[in-house]
Amino acid sequence: MFFSVKYNKKIPPLKRGTKEKNYEHSYFHTLKGHNGCVSIILTEDQAVKFGKDGSLWEIGFLPSEKITGYYCNKCKSSYEYSPEICVFIRREKEGFFVELFYKCKECKKVLFFSDLQSPEGIDPKYIVLDETGDYVIPT
Numbered sequence: 001m002f003f004s005v006k007y008n009k010k011i012p013p014l015k016r017g018t019k020e021k022n023y024e025h026s027y028f029h030t031l032k033g034h035n036g037c038v039s040i041i042l043t044e045d046q047a048v049k050f051g052k053d054g055s056l057w058e059i060g061f062l063p064s065e066k067i068t069g070y071y072c073n074k075c076k077s078s079y080e081y082s083p084e085i086c087v088f089i090r091r092e093k094e095g096f097f098v099e100l101f102y103k104c105k106e107c108k109k110v111l112f113f114s115d116l117q118s119p120e121g122i123d124p125k126y127i128v129l130d131e132t133g134d135y136v137i138p139t
């Protein structure tokens with residue numbers, strides 16, 4: 001067919017995500033959790049890191065602007081907006097650890113959970129708890 005070659009290009013090998021016209025240099029991926037999945041937008045560099053283990057450990061925090069939607073198993077629905085984002089910074093003997101949760105805005109189920117290497121650069125509006133007191137200025 002006349003346009004078949006062009007059409008085929010729209011279905012690329014999906015290992016590194018789908019590249020689309022409106023999001024040049026963006027790669028679409030999915031964070032898969034027990035209660036659902038979250039659709040994310042990555043840069044090429046992030047997509048390569050994500051491809052290694054499908055986690056956010058190497059990539060770090062993704063704010064709501066980098067999320068296009070999610071599917072919740074409990075609601076059995078997909079939503080075209082970001083889930084609720086909660087970050088907990090917990091104190092430990094040797095420093096701290098950081099937990100990131102993406103929760104369904106409707107039923108509050110945790111869709112995806114990840115540990116993060118660092119809380120650097122996370123907007124305080126997402127930080128629910130900071131036991132170190134270094135990242136959220138007390139009000």
Ligand SMILES: [Zn+2]
Nearest residue numbers: 072075104107
């Ligand atoms: Zn839900």
